[in-house]
Amino acid sequence: MNQLRTLCVMGTFDSQANQEVLLIKEKLKSEGISTDIYEPHITFGIYTELDEERLLKWVSNVAEQHKKFNVYFNHFGFFSDAPFCFLAPSSSYSLLDLHSGIREKYDNLCADKGCLYSLKQQKWTPHMTIASVEPGQEERLFSILWKNFLPFTAELTKLKITSSDTSEDVGVFELQ
Numbered sequence: 001m002n003q004l005r006t007l008c009v010m011g012t013f014d015s016q017a018n019q020e021v022l023l024i025k026e027k028l029k030s031e032g033i034s035t036d037i038y039e040p041h042i043t044f045g046i047y048t049e050l051d052e053e054r055l056l057k058w059v060s061n062v063a064e065q066h067k068k069f070n071v072y073f074n075h076f077g078f079f080s081d082a083p084f085c086f087l088a089p090s091s092s093y094s095l096l097d098l099h100s101g102i103r104e105k106y107d108n109l110c111a112d113k114g115c116l117y118s119l120k121q122q123k124w125t126p127h128m129t130i131a132s133v134e135p136g137q138e139e140r141l142f143s144i145l146w147k148n149f150l151p152f153t154a155e156l157t158k159l160k161i162t163s164s165d166t167s168e169d170v171g172v173f174e175l176q
Contacts, residue, residue, distance in 0.1 A: 024149060071153070
């Protein structure tokens with residue numbers, strides 16, 4: 001296996017929640033806004049230059065220790081330092097516990113994008129990216145979401161490891 005590719009550990013949701021997000025993305029696309037191409041997810045960590053097999057084993061073990069749980073997406077926003085719009089959940093013990101479980105072993109591998117997800121750095125913002133925003137689109141995007149977004153509950157059902165380079169699934173692990 002390629003040991004040097006960038007790997008993303010993410011949590012994915014039930015099909016009903018995915019459909020909710022797809023409807024929002026379709027509305028944005030119909031208004032000329034570029035949407036995120038990935039399956040709806042929350043990113044728990046991004047890693048480079050580590051032993052892929054060990055990461056797969058670690059995430060598999062974490063998935064075996066956590067039950068599926070609900071995540072309540074109740075707001076949307078923008079990052080001030082990146083042109084992305086996101087849906088965000090209210091924090092819950094289950095979400096923070098899962099994040100801590102995943103990061104526990106690899107938190108010291110904080111480089112580049114990975115620092116955003118670090119426990120030590122305390123900068124993790126749980127979110128689901130839905131769109132890339134071009135300069136001047138912010139108000140239109142905000143208006144569309146203001147009119148079309150309703151809070152919803154999603155069940156976090158799986159942990160996935162994907163290759164950021166190719167978007168392929170490297171490992172998929174069902175929560176209990």
